[in-house]
Amino acid sequence: MNGQDQYRQEIHSMEKQKIMELLYEVKDPEVPVLSILDLGIVREVKVYTEEDQQKVEISITPTYSGCPAMDVISMDIRLKLIEKGYRHVVIRQQLSPAWTTDWMTEEGKNKLRSYGIAPPNPKQQFCITEMFQEELVNCPRCNSTHTNLISQFGSTACKAMYKCLDCTETFDYFKCH
């Protein structure tokens, strides 16, 4: 590797850092307290130079197939980067490995809870798809486990609707996936 290549690589990794910080500012349009990094949908950020131009390639994994937020997120990423002067941006959707709620960060789960949405349970222990089985979900307001499933599908495809029997609040549960 010659000196120029090495220099270039250092620039690229610094740029990558900056881009990660910018991505932290891109929010999930349906749950605006969560950044797309909290959500765990950013798979890869690549910065490279081609024909003397610096290019950025970002891979994201869709959450749900029909999630209308995915197109908005792609556009928001592009806008955010253009705003900061990155002109050659490619956003790729990567389907495999499929996104799972386990990729959501702890910080993201805490933000969800304080926003009034119960965060997803860890997949291995709790994710239940058998009939008439209810997942144990804690109320995001009073933390009671005394809760009832109202509907498996809530305000968006990623959420179910629950009711807390202690504080009587109805709340969304971010389903494990």
Place this chain on the structure above:
Amino acid sequence: MQKHLFTYLLHLADNALVLGQRNAEWTGHGPVLEQDIAITNISLDLIGQARHFYQYAAKGFNQMAAEEKTAADQLLPRIWKSYGRELEEDDLAMLRDEHQYRNLLITELPKGDWAFSILRQYFFSVFQFYQYEALQCSTDPDIAAIAEKSIKETAYHVRWSAEWVIRLGDGTNESHQRIRQALSELWMFTGEFFEASPFETSLASTGTGADPAAIKQKWMDAVSVVFSEAGLDIPVAPALQSGGKKGIHTEYMGYLLAEMQFLQRTYPNAQW
């Protein structure tokens, strides 16, 4: 991409799109708000799955050699040919004619009452679940990736619809009557799931596609368990209605397409 694969992708996409369109008719008409939201969320999942298959089909078509493109000509939307640009997902979804759709007949039947929509969803979702299960191991990495993603959603659809089949079957006299009526109308369309078309046979032999005949026993076993809880009997009548995979549809398909395609045909290339 070869014609068989292109056809297969359209078949998988059309199943999801057409049923998604039917379920979307429940928007604002569900029996209670929560279930209205549930079935329309299932629509959204299905339409999203359809998009993945159409996107892959369009990309594959654009990369075909000239003679392969000619072979696939019968499946292409006529209006698109006048556009003079590459094929896109929306052209496939919104501009083909009735005989170019390869969806199963069961997906295009009118939504009927709640029992009918529920039982149709259940039959379809169980089939789709095992189909995706097989496709996760497809030798085609794009198909495997779409299946891996979609099966998680389908697992929820199976659960939701199975619970409703039991609730209606084991519910009141009226709900039981209604789901039995739905069963008598739907059963004849279930045979088509497992009847392999030439494109399915060809793709199953290379490990690209799933052999629908191999799904039959699993489907029967799953349905039997739920039916026994719901107090329903598996009909003995043969299930002989088919044609969708060949592009021969029921009288209902034209009306569905007329509504679904109106905007793109009247205002070509209109954007949301």
